[in-house]
Amino acid sequence: MSTIVADQITQRFGSELALDAVDLALDKGEHLAVLGDNGAGKTTLLRILATASRPTSGRLELFGIDGLRERPRLRALIGFVGHAPGLYPALSAAENLEFFCSLQGIGRARVSEVLELVGVAGVARRAAGRLSRGEQQRLAIGRAILHDPQLLVLDEPDASLDSGAADLLARVMKGRSAVLATHDHALANRLCQRTMVLRNGRSLGAGTRLRVVR
Amino acid sequence: MTRSVAVALAVARKDLTSEWRTRELVPALGQFIVLALVIANFAFDIDSQNASAIAPGVLWLALVFAGLVAFGRAFAAEREQASLEAMLLTPASPTAIFAGKALAAALLLIACEAVLLPALALLFGTPLNAGLVLAVLLATVGMAALGCLFAAMVARVRAREVLLPLLTLPLWIPFIVVGGQAVQVAMGATGNYNQAVALLIDFDILFVVLTSLAARFVLDD
Numbered sequence: 546m547s548t549i550v551a552d553q554i555t556q557r558f559g560s561e562l563a564l565d566a567v568d569l570a571l572d573k574g575e576h577l578a579v580l581g582d583n584g585a586g587k588t589t590l591l592r593i594l595a596t597a598s599r600p601t602s603g604r605l606e607l608f609g610i611d612g613l614r615e616r617p618r619l620r621a622l623i624g625f626v627g628h629a630p631g632l633y634p635a636l637s638a639a640e641n642l643e644f645f646c647s648l649q650g651i652g653r654a655r656v657s658e659v660l661e662l663v664g665v666a667g668v669a670r671r672a673a674g675r676l677s678r679g680e681q682q683r684l685a686i687g688r689a690i691l692h693d694p695q696l697l698v699l700d701e702p703d704a705s706l707d708s709g710a711a712d713l714l715a716r717v718m719k720g721r722s723a724v725l726a727t728h729d730h731a732l733a734n735r736l737c738q739r740t741m742v743l744r745n746g747r748s749l750g751a752g753t754r755l756r757v758v759r
Numbered sequence: 760m761t762r763s764v765a766v767a768l769a770v771a772r773k774d775l776t777s778e779w780r781t782r783e784l785v786p787a788l789g790q791f792i793v794l795a796l797v798i799a800n801f802a803f804d805i806d807s808q809n810a811s812a813i814a815p816g817v818l819w820l821a822l823v824f825a826g827l828v829a830f831g832r833a834f835a836a837e838r839e840q841a842s843l844e845a846m847l848l849t850p851a852s853p854t855a856i857f858a859g860k861a862l863a864a865a866l867l868l869i870a871c872e873a874v875l876l877p878a879l880a881l882l883f884g885t886p887l888n889a890g891l892v893l894a895v896l897l898a899t900v901g902m903a904a905l906g907c908l909f910a911a912m913v914a915r916v917r918a919r920e921v922l923l924p925l926l927t928l929p930l931w932i933p934f935i936v937v938g939g940q941a942v943q944v945a946m947g948a949t950g951n952y953n954q955a956v957a958l959l960i961d962f963d964i965l966f967v968v969l970t971s972l973a974a975r976f977v978l979d980d
Binding site for chain 2: 552560595596597613616617618620621623625627628629632633634635640644645647648650672688692715
């Protein structure tokens with residue numbers, strides 16, 4: 546069973562066509578990089594795949610489940626990192642994750658493990674608003690894997706991360722299907738088996754990383 | 760059901776913890792309330808004869824404007840931090856998340872009422888009794904449910920500060936009319952207090968149920 550089957554996904558914002566009939570398939574455990582210039586439609590596509598928004602038309606199946614009608618059911622299986630970290634600045638790093646444990650319906654025992662995994666265990670008691678941008682991004686990545694999702698949707702997660710970004714992302718993507726939007730072709734090549742290029746909302750095709758590099 | 764209650768309590772606890780640590784809202788609202796009462800005290804020629812007639816109106820004006828700010832901030836802060844989406848992308852029910860936000864906003868407004876009612880008694884010489892407190896608390900429940908629903912609706916709109924009162928105030932009128940009646944009686948005017956309180960309970964049930972049903976559609980894009 547495929548993790549993602551997206552068929553003719555189209556998104557319009559008023560008269561603007563943000564995504565134009567994009568097709569996409571992702572197998573279990575596979576990592577796909579979505580490349581493209583600013584405004585190419587990467588974020589729009591990833592938000593749809595993460596069930597954060599609905600496309601204007603098209604069909605989306607995630608884990609064999611209708612991704613447009615059964616969105617609440619799918620959310621336990623998906624982890625999403627968007628552009629903004631979306632943390633609570635007055636709560637500590639650990640409290641942020643503990644709060645999301647309550648929403649996910651999982652035990653708080655997972656928090657220390659995740660803080661360790663994303664490399665912010667040392668600042669666990671510091672308010673999220675006082676963390677550096679990179680630490681906040683690491684915490685947002687930690688929140689996305691808190692519930693051990695089968696699919697990770699990562700929208701430019703390397704933004705504001707230091708040189709250890711690739712290792713961190715490799716750790717969190719291991720054993721999961723993942724869609725990663727990035728401008729960093731080297732990172733895409735290192736972490737993903739396949740690459741898809743978007744331009745002006747249209748898919749220029751997907752291929753293995755070698756084909757894209759050529 | 761148990762899970763929804765746990766989610767609602769977690770959301771409320773998170774909001775109250777954030778407010779306790781930042782002290783952004785309640786101190787400002789407390790000051791606003793005291794200032795509003797002081798201005799009203801100077802603006803009206805208050806004496807022992809007219810205090811019980813004027814004080815309920817002043818109380819509801821202060822409460823309504825404090826409520827608009829408190830409920831407006833409930834969702835505006837989430838949008839500014841981009842944290843609402845993170846919450847909604849969990850399996851937690853949007854209705855439970857909404858209930859938690861409304862509960863926290865209602866408790867913050869009740870904290871403001873703890874300043875408002877004694878200050879009103881002090882400045883206007885009106886009685887402070889259980890009947891008065893009950894009427895204000897009952898009105899707060901329904902006002903919080905409606906206020907938070909509209910706050911969630913307009914949070915993504917740029918002109919939310921204008922839209923929120925336009926949408927909310929007309930639907931708060933029943934609470935102001937009936938609550939005002941109950942408060943007047945509690946302050947010594949003649950009237951049927953029990954009937955007004957029963958009507959407030961009816962409004963609370965109606966609007967809490969309606970907003971809970973609507974919350975799912977408002978929050979889940």
